[in-house]
Amino acid sequence: MPDLEVATRRAAEVVVVEPKGFINAHTVAEFERVLNALVEAGDVRIVISGAHLSYVASAGFGAIMGLIEEARAGGGDIRVAALTGTVAHIFRVLGFDRLCRTFETEEEAVLSFGGN
């Protein structure tokens, strides 16, 4: 099994990105490739589901940080859902909960795009 697999699927006007495995400086290229391709294609309403992540190093959070303003400038956003354990803890200690909207479930995150 690879260290990281990144699946995407559409839910209405939103693209759900589901990384499985871990994101560090070695595996982040694949995560960035998927996010870059979405933003470049104008798919700027993005939900990242963290349900299947074992850990995320700063490289993974940096990938979100580097693209979130691009997504917002295009009328969308990058939102995060279903973070658990250490991933959720690191998200908070880095202060990402102030940069990025988070939701308990993927469904809530997708629905949150309904109004904006």
Added chain:
Amino acid sequence: MEGIEPLGRDRAPLEIDVPATCECLSLVHEATRRTAIAEGFDPSAAEEIAVAVGEAMTNVIEHAYQGKPGHAVRLRFLPGRDTLRIELEHCGAAPTNLPAGVDLGRLARERRRGGLGVHLMRRLMDHVVHEELAAGVCCWVLERNRPGPRSPES
């Protein structure tokens, strides 16, 4: 078990040399995580320690050695009475300035993807410093306090 010291009480360090490549990050993560668990940290604390050590390793690979191949990092685990100390010794460049903190909003507006590693290390560990041990030899030192009350003699 006579002759074997109890876990976490000033034993000799465990030391391994690791190629300074991103391919080795998961190995370093797993070695650190398992060592922390063996030293009595709970699984979530062990995972945090492993992430912090991975950040130090990444800093050495990307900044000290500037991503150039053929270098190594000496990873040293030193279990003490009150802390687990982890050292990453390298022969690359020392960081010129370590940020005191980060402004995520500014980094995001500037579309920056880096600049979080040292901050994350400091948030996850109780003590983080970068030392120059000798000419051309540097070391990241990370310490995490052991859980629970300190022993009376500490």
